[in-house]
Amino acid sequence: MKNKTKQKQGILATNSMMNRIVPHILILTWNVNGLNAPLKRYRVAEWIRIHQPSTCCLQETHLTHKDSHKLKVKGQTKIFHANGHQKQAGAATLTSDKTDFKATTVKKGKKGHYIMIKGLVQQENITI
Numbered sequence: 207m208k209n210k211t212k213q214k215q216g217i218l219a220t221n222s223m224m225n226r227i228v229p230h231i232l233i234l235t236w237n238v239n240g241l242n243a244p245l246k247r248y249r250v251a252e253w254i255r256i257h258q259p260s261t262c263c264l265q266e267t268h269l270t271h272k273d274s275h276k277l278k279v280k281g282q283t284k285i286f287h288a289n290g291h292q293k294q295a296g297a298a299t300l301t302s303d304k305t306d307f308k309a310t311t312v313k314k315g316k317k318g319h320y321i322m323i324k325g326l327v328q329q330e331n332i333t334i
Contacts, residue, residue, distance in 0.1 A: 231305070231327060233334070234259040240268040241276060242293065251279045260305045260327075261334055267296035274298075288314035288321040297321045299334055307332075 234257065241247050241264075254262055262282065267289070269276060274287045282300035284307060289296045295318040301307045309325040323334045 231260040231332075232258075233261045233263065235263040235265070237265045239266050240293075242268055242273075247276055254279050254300070255281060258302065258304075260302050261307070262300040263334065264298040264300070265296075267298050268293045269296050269298075284309070286312055286314075286321055286323055289318035290316070295319050299323055 234254070236250075238246070238250055241250065250264075258281065262279075264277075267277070267287070269287070269289055270291065270293060271287075271289055274285070274289070277285050277287060277298050277300065279300060281302055281304070283303040284301040285298065286300075286309070287296070287298045297315075297318060297320055299321055305327060307325055307327050309323050311322075311324040313322040315321070325332060325334075
């Protein structure tokens with residue numbers, strides 16, 4: 207009798223695990239080859255708004271530190287940007303406000319060639 211009860215509990219646990227919604231993360235990487243032109247920034251921002259990635263990694267932004275406000279996209283509230291002193295290279299990571307992301311460490315290349323972010327997404331360690 208005890209075996210049948212354990213089997214039923216195991217089946218119920220398996221069924222509840224199978225019916226559970228498994229969260230996913232959509233990460234977009236894109237070499238934008240410069241974001242200084244307003245029309246190009248608009249098109250990139252519109253594409254990001256439509257596809258709603260959890261995290262968007264942009265390479266070759268060609269923006270300086272003073273231009274980092276140009277990376278704002280509605281729905282992407284956490285913005286990390288690495289850049290050099292000239293309008294070349296540049297990397298940026300935008301994270302959706304719907305993603306429960308908490309950055310713990312941010313490492314940037316001095317010339318803007320890379321940005322590495324360690325943090326937590328839904329209590330799981332992740333490195334972007």
